[in-house]
Amino acid sequence: MQSINVHQASATNQATPPNPKKVKLSFDYNGSPDGVDHNLLILLHGLGDSKGPFASLGKNLKLPQTATLSVQAPEPVPYMDGCFQWFPSFDMLTGDLLTPANPERLKGLIRTRNLMDELIQHLIMDCGFNASNIYFFGFSQGGTVALDTVLFGKVRNLGGVVSISGYLLEEQRVDRKIGDGYGGYILVTQGEKDDTIGSKFEAEKRFKAIERQCASxxxxxxxxxxxxxxxxxxxxxxxxxxxxxxxxxxxxRNIELENMSDVYLVK
Incomplete structure (x- = not known):
């Protein structure tokens, strides 16, 4: 017969802050403004930016019961102080953007994926966040990393992604069997005049590549x-x-209900 454990509901509201010495990525962490760190929003900046502005954005969003973590891309943009990239983006000889034909883009993204896996494992195992309560907000290249993390990373039940003009890399499209894939929440917004992504048809094609990685x-x-x-x-x-x-x-969380002395947690 299966055992049933009854405990008084926990009054712990704050998560353990992440330890920068335990991961390789640099970040700025802020607890929830209401003191209840139930969810975590990870913010990922775009190409050429840094973690500072996105740390401020996380504070300004003021999402209830949500701590924020602004992560800085691991690679500096060559010859541009204070600017960072999530994977190699420029030809060192010409300064042109790398194309999908250049293997360094995907190699760099996979390096970043491994760093994100390390960070997320730390957030779950050491800081106390549930995987399903971890969400992402990413812009452009940061959106690519957010999508890559939830679709291809080691932790497969992360909460969701908001990606602003960010898609998977064209060269990483891999079909999945029906019913096998990410089962969470994804929102992608796209400007109708986005010259970087291209035409509406191109954006829709790239969104379908995301759909193919998701469960029904x-x-x-x-x-x-x-x-x-x-x-x-x-x-x-x-x-x-x-x-x-x-x-x-x-x-x-219903904090008022949890604080009642006669409320117990049944596992």
Whole structure:
């Protein structure tokens, strides 16, 4: 017969802050503004940026019961102080952007994937976050890393991703069997005038590559924003979509109920 364990509900609200000495990636961590670190939002900047501005963004979002972690890309952009990239992006001789034909892009992304796996394992094992309560917000190259982490990383039940104009690398498209794949939540927003991604047809094709990595139970959406290029969100409509995504999919603890002396946790 299966045993049943009864414990008084835990009053622990704050997670253990991540230890920068235990992982190789650099980050800025902030606990939830309401003191309840139930969820964690990992923010990943775009090409040529750094963790500082995204740490400020995480604070400004003020998501309830949500700590934030702004992670800095591991590789400096050559000849550009204070700018970072998640994988090699430029030809060192010409300065041109690397194309999908260059194998260094995917090799670099896989190196970053391993670093993200290390970080997430630390957040789960040492800091106390549940995998399903870990979410991502990434812009452009940071969105690529966020999607790669949830679709191909070692932890397969992460909560969800908001990717702003970020897709999988074209060269990493791998079909999955039906029913096998990521089963969480994904929102991709895309500017209708995004010259970096290209035409609407190209964006839709790249979104289908994401769909092929997801289980039938996944909830994924692709929304185009009018009069927008390859930039961070600035319109009320896009920010409303983002807040609605997190509000709908992030779970919440009922602290008032947990604080009642006669409430017990049954496992």
């Amino acid at each position: 139970s996944a909830e994924i959406s692709h929304i185009f924003i009018s009069n927008k290029n390859h930039t961070m969100p600035s319109s009320e409509r896009e920010w409303r979509l983002i807040h609605t995504f997190f509000g709908k999919n992030m779970s919440r």
